[in-house]
Amino acid sequence: MKTKNLHNILTLTTIFILLISSCHAKSSKHSVKHLRIDLRHIDSTGNFSKYELLQRMTHRSHQRMIHLTRRISNLAHIESGQELGAQTDAYLGTGEFVMDVGVGTPSLSFPGIIDTGSDLVWTQCKPCVRCFNQSTELFDPSKSSTYKQLPCKSDLCKALPASQCGKTNNSCQYAYGYADLSFTQGNLSSETMTLGSQEFKNIAFGCANNNSDGFPQSSGLVGLGRGPLSLTSQLGFKKFSHCFASLDLKKKSPMLFGSLVSINASAATASTQSTPLVQNKEFPSFYYLSLLGITVGTTKLNIPSSTFALKSDGGSGTIIDSGTTLTYLQPKAYNIVRKAFVSQTKLHVADGSTTGFDLCFKATSNTTFGVPKLILHFQGADLDLPESNYFIHDKDSGLLCSTIMPSFDSAIIGNMLQQNIFVIYDIAKNILSFAPTQCEKL
Structure with a gap:
């Protein structure tokens, strides 16, 4: 009887410790009071003349405007034609400013386009069915000790505009389409991410292994929109800011979160x-x-x-x-x-x-x-x-x-x-x- 009671006490203690550890892991990303990330312009590493820069920027900008306004105004309803095909409220998968995001343990740095017009954070992953060229190696989830696939019953999986359950492991498989027919597909997962000098645990992101070619000079996107999947929502900061330096300069532009926002x-x-x-x-x-x-x-x-x-x-x-x-x-x-x-x-x-x-x-x-x-x-x-x-x-x-x-x-x-x-x-x-x-x- 005493042995059974001792076993019960140890079991309850273990469960209690696990619950505390779990709560700590989930809340640790909110313990940081502030964050600074320096952005760079997407064309800053290219040897472009000012005339070429103008052409590149106006082309990207015009295409983005076309698909955004058509989406909002219901002037065009474009089917993505993909297996999970559903068009989201997001739009053109290109942007102008890039931040470096460290993903995994050990951390590997990837360039992500910031986008205040979409929510999902994602980067290209191995094994890759279809991927565009990127300057860094692809993220390999098998080499990270903190990588986890999220279940299809998770709240963040339900927040996706299009998802389905994995056939073998009940994982959340997402499809995120943009109005220019660019898209990303993969597994909604969680990882430790390093932003600036700070580390954040359990950040949900798309581990993308099937992607169109619409995301140049990056490895993916960092959504900063108002939905639950965005980086701002997941970090729990109630304020963020940016200050874009002149596009004539190759200087970095600061993005601030939390108590630094003043x-x-x-x-x-x-x-x-x-x-x-x-x-x-x-x-x-x-x-x-x-x-x-x-x-x-x-x-x-x-x-x-x-x-x-x-x-x-x-x-x-x-x-x-x-x-x-x-x-x-x-x-x-x-x-x-x-x-x-x-x-x-x-x-x-x-x-x-x-x-x-x-x-x-x-x-x-x-x-x-x-x-x-x-x-x-x-x-x-x-x-x-x-x-x-x-x-x-x-x-x-x-x-x-x-x-x-x-x-x-x-x-x-x-x-x-x-x-x-x-x-x-x-x-x-x-x-x-x-x-x-x-x-x-x-």
């Missing part, structure tokens, strides 16, 4: 303003803003605020996005803005179609541009932009081109318009704050 007064060049983040139930991962109007020069343009508003069916609206380079406006709004720039700029209009831009002026290196001011009016905040954020000059071609373009339906605030602006996403309070800042000083 605007450096010595680097800021103007006061901080805030505007509400708007949620779209149809597309919950995106960060929407209330854009109310636009000023060019000294003239508040005659554009009804309803032009930029989110519709009851989830269409239109205004999104702030890390992965789109250019800024896009609804056609009616864009035509009015374009006309205002043409009438107020004392330069000759030029053909910039070879670069992909719609509005360009002839401008030699010695020209004083005299471009009119651009102010975006949001609910509770006015974003007064420097000229370099909405016009870009290429000395070789002698073109000065607007980085604002027409979309199909939705407005997209791209990352070039966000240059040298410290942007804070306060998820807990549902607020976006910003202040003009010299990002390279952070």
Whole structure:
């Protein structure tokens, strides 16, 4: 009898210790109060001329806009044609900024494109059925002591837009499609990830072994959207921020999480303003803003605020996005803005179609541009932009081109318009704050 009681006590003690260990493992990723990650531009390692950079950025940006706005506006319903085929609320699988993510134990570093427009974190894995070329070796889960496949009954598996149970081990097999027909498929798993100098346990990610070719100069994506699978949601930080350095520079751009998210007064060049983040139930991962109007020069343009508003069916609206380079406006709004720039700029209009831009002026290196001011009016905040954020000059071609373009339906605030602006996403309070800042000083 005593032996049986002792056995029961030992069993209960063991279970208790395991429960404590399990809770600690699950909560350890939340124990870090802050995090800094330095981003780099996706073309920073290439030997491109400025003209080539413009072409590459505008091409990626335009393709991203097409598929995003078509998806939101239901202008196109594209079937992926894959075995698990289901199109997600995510969109084009390319972006402009990359972070290095350490995966596994021992940790191996992989470059992942950051994307505020999707949720899933994933990297290419062995064994690979179909993989695109990447600069680093593929992640091999068999060589990591902390790799685990998640069961198909897990909450995060259920959060996927398309998944199925493995035939032999009941694991969660995912399919994540993007609106340009790029896709990733594999096993939803958990791993220890190293971000900056910090280690986080039990981060769910896609161990991808069947992928399209739409993710150049990376090994996968880092979703920063509002859904439960995103990196921000899993880390448990209620705030994150980024400050994109000028795209003319090859300097790194800081991304901050948690208690580090505060605007450096010595680097800021103007006061901080805030505007509400708007949620779209149809597309919950995106960060929407209330854009109310636009000023060019000294003239508040005659554009009804309803032009930029989110519709009851989830269409239109205004999104702030890390992965789109250019800024896009609804056609009616864009035509009015374009006309205002043409009438107020004392330069000759030029053909910039070879670069992909719609509005360009002839401008030699010695020209004083005299471009009119651009102010975006949001609910509770006015974003007064420097000229370099909405016009870009290429000395070789002698073109000065607007980085604002027409979309199909939705407005997209791209990352070039966000240059040298410290942007804070306060998820807990549902607020976006910003202040003009010299990002390279952070």
